[in-house]
Amino acid sequence: xxxxxxxxxxRIKSTESMKKITRAMELIAASxxxxxxxxxxxxxxxARELTRAVSAVATFSNVDHPLTREQENPKRxxxxxxxxxxxxxxxxxxxxxxxxxxxxERLRAEGKELDFYLAGRKAEAYFKFRQRPxxxxxxxxxxxxxxxxxxxxxxxxxxxxxxEQGEDGDVDEVHVVYTRFRSMLTQEPTAIxxxxxxxxxxxxxxxxxxxxxxxEFEPSAAQVLDGLLPQYVQSRIFYALLQAAxxxxxxxxxxxxSATDNAExxxxxxxxxxxQARQAGITxxxxxxxxxxxxxxDAQAAND
Amino acid sequence: xxxxxxxxLHVELVAADRTVWSGEAAMIIAxxxxxxxxxLRGHAPTLSLLSASVVEIxxxxxxxxxxxxxxxGFLSVAGDRVSILAERVELAEDIEVSQAxxxxxxxxxxxxxxxxxxxxxxxxxxxxxxxxxVS
Numbered sequence: 312x313x314x315x316x317x318x319x320x321x322r323i324k325s326t327e328s329m330k331k332i333t334r335a336m337e338l339i340a341a342s343x344x345x346x347x348x349x350x351x352x353x354x355x356x357x358a359r360e361l362t363r364a365v366s367a368v369a370t371f372s373n374v375d376h377p378l379t380r381e382q383e384n385p386k387r388x389x390x391x392x393x394x395x396x397x398x399x400x401x402x403x404x405x406x407x408x409x410x411x412x413x414x415x416e417r418l419r420a421e422g423k424e425l426d427f428y429l430a431g432r433k434a435e436a437y438f439k440f441r442q443r444p445x446x447x448x449x450x451x452x453x454x455x456x457x458x459x460x461x462x463x464x465x466x467x468x469x470x471x472x473x474x475e476q477g478e479d480g481d482v483d484e485v486h487v488v489y490t491r492f493r494s495m496l497t498q499e500p501t502a503i504x505x506x507x508x509x510x511x512x513x514x515x516x517x518x519x520x521x522x523x524x525x526x527e528f529e530p531s532a533a534q535v536l537d538g539l540l541p542q543y544v545q546s547r548i549f550y551a552l553l554q555a556a557x558x559x560x561x562x563x564x565x566x567x568x569s570a571t572d573n574a575e576x577x578x579x580x581x582x583x584x585x586x587q588a589r590q591a592g593i594t595x596x597x598x599x600x601x602x603x604x605x606x607x608x609d610a611q612a613a614n615d
Numbered sequence: 616x617x618x619x620x621x622x623x624l625h626v627e628l629v630a631a632d633r634t635v636w637s638g639e640a641a642m643i644i645a646x647x648x649x650x651x652x653x654x655l656r657g658h659a660p661t662l663s664l665l666s667a668s669v670v671e672i673x674x675x676x677x678x679x680x681x682x683x684x685x686x687x688g689f690l691s692v693a694g695d696r697v698s699i700l701a702e703r704v705e706l707a708e709d710i711e712v713s714q715a716x717x718x719x720x721x722x723x724x725x726x727x728x729x730x731x732x733x734x735x736x737x738x739x740x741x742x743x744x745x746x747x748x749v750s
Contacts, residue, residue, distance in 0.1 A: 353633040360629055360698045364662060364691050458631035458702060526693070529647050529663030538664045538689060542702070549631065 316592060319585035323578055330574035336399065337567035340560045343454065344495070347557040350455070351492075354553055358546050365543050367526055368536050376533075377473055378540045379508045385483035388423045389446070389471055390414060391464065391505070393489040393551060394431035395559040396453040401566030403490065403498075403559055404433035410500035411488045418486075426482055428468065430552070446471075446480070454559060456552035458545075465545035472506045489551040490558035496565075498558035505547060508540065623675040624656055626697045628683065630704035635683065639675040643697055645690050646670075652690070660693040667737035669707075669745045670699060682707035684745040686738045703738075707745040715742040 392411050394404040418425060427445035429435050435448040447467060452460050474481035485506035490498045528535045623639040643654040646668035652661075665688050672681040688701025719739035725732040 350632065354631065356627065356634050357629045357631050357700060360627065360691070360700050363698075364689065364700070367662060367691070367693075461631075462702065526660045526662045526691075529652075529661060530649050534648075535662055535664055535689065538687075542688075542700075545702075546631065 316585060316588045319581055319588060323581045323585065326574050326577050326581065330571055330578070333567045333570040333574060337564055337571060340564035340567060344557060344560040344564065347455070347553065347560055348492075351550075351553040351557055354458075354546075354549060358550055361539070361543050361546050365536075365539050368528070368532055368539060376536050376540055378469070378506060378544065381507050382476065382483035385423060386476065387426060387482045388418050388484040388486060389426045389428055389468060389482040390418075391428045391430065391468065391485065391487045391548070392434045393487065393555045394429075394434040394437075394453070395555075396432040396450055398433065399566060400559055400563035401569075403562035403566075404431070404437075407488055407490055407500045408434065408437055410502055414486060414488060414502045423484070426471070426480070428464070430464065430555075452552075454556050456549070456556055458549050461549035461552055462545045465541065465548045468506070468548075469541055469544060487548070487551055489555045490562075492554045492557040492561065495561050498561055503551075505544065508544070622656075624654065624695050624697050626672055626699070628670070628672070628681075628699045628704060629701075631702045635704045635706065636672070636681055640672045640681075640697075641675045642673040643690075643699075644671040644673075645699065647690065654690075654692055654697055656695055658692050658695075662689065662691045664689045665699070665701065667734060668741045669748065671748075680749075682745050682748050684710060684738070684742040686741075687734070705742060705745070707749040710742050710746040712743060712746045712750075715739050715746065719743065 390411060392407060394407050398404070415425060427438065427443070429438060429445050429448040430450070431453045432450045435445075435450060438445045438448075449460060449464060468485050471480055471482045472485055476483065484504060486502055487505050488500065488502045491501045492498050623641055624643065626636070626638060626640045626643065627634065628636040641655075645652055645654075646666055647663040648666050649663075652663065654661075665685055667686050668684075670683050670685055672683075673679075674681060684705050684707065685699070685701035686703040688699065688704075690697065690699050716739075719736060722732050722735035722739055726736065
């Protein structure tokens with residue numbers, strides 16, 4: 312017997328308590344996903360109305376706004392990486408980081424230098440450990456982002472984008488890497504270009520009878536655009552954060568489910584080995600007793 | 616859209632993270648950067664920026680008045696459909712006047728040192744006004 316029965320029992324016990332923990336985490340993640348999805352749904356009307364308004368303004372004025380202007384010779388790009396704060400979510404954060412590396416390589420190949428903006432402790436830890444520089448990091452909200460956080464991030468990115476070329480901290484493009492929530496089963500890491508804004512994304516083409524009306528702008532089209540676009544950017548970031556949150560929870564649920572399954576398997580296996588060990592112990596004991604009795608009997612027979 | 620069946624304005628009052636109120640309304644009063652605006656049925660399509668202020672919605676077929684404080688945002692009117700968007704929207708019933716007063720004092724103190732303070736003062740004042748209107 313290599314390992315004693317007692318040790319097997321201890322291992323089964325610890326695996327059992329681990330299983331309880333992973334099971335609890337799975338259930339927690341599952342219940343939070345529903346909330347995260349509801350939050351994403353609740354935020355949808357704002358994004359929709361905002362998109363409508365932006366496209367309305369864009370159609371009626373020649374959009375020439377600093378936020379939509381393409382820099383002729385982009386030299387620097389900012390990348391916002393959205394990961395989770397906590398681990399135990401399978402490959403969730405690392406696949407976002409992998410996507411980031413791909414984007415980084417592509418942008419570097421185009422001759423751009425990069426500034427990194429990070430959301431989530433995992434990204435921060437990754438950069439710190441490799442001693443790679445980043446501009447700013449926001450942490451502590453990955454599973455339930457608030458609009459305020461999105462606004463804060465948006466403000467920082469817009470400020471960097473609006474700086475003149477050559478100024479310290481200026482960027483000419485802003486990219487976002489986040490995880491898109493497709494369904495409970497699939498979440499894909501995605502990289503999108505946030506700034507300069509591509510005017511009017513035709514997410515759904517307006518029906519023929521729903522042509523955009525001729526708006527009056529107050530105070531003026533340019534000023535309305537000035538007010539709208541930053542909010543549009545922030546709402547896009549908020550959307551990305553919400554999607555990332557839902558994805559994180561889904562990934563965690565999946566990871567914890569397979570951890571629970573694995574624990575179950577391990578317990579089964581260990582129980583079998585433990586039973587075998589127990590059997591072996593009993594057999595040995597019996598053979599020892601029988602052997603002892605035989606020896607005694609032989610000794611007595613010799614005495615007689 | 617079927618204009619003939621729509622007797623009233625359809626209003627969507629939306630904050631960044633939720634829809635605060637949506638329904639039919641007879642009239643809306645809001646304050647844009649250029650001054651107060653009232654919207655009735657058949658208003659010309661308009662898109663205007665709101666200042667931090669009180670928005671009043673007269674609910675259709677009742678005397679009910681929905682009063683909210685917004686922190687800016689904008690108002691868009693098109694074909695008897697009105698959407699009011701702001702990052703922060705608070706129903707007057709949910710506003711705590713005492714807290715709003717504290718915020719106002721704080722913002723006033725900062726008035727000289729920061730540019731955002733003016734916006735905060737306006738927002739706090741709007742919240743107080745909204746709360747007083749319903750009480």
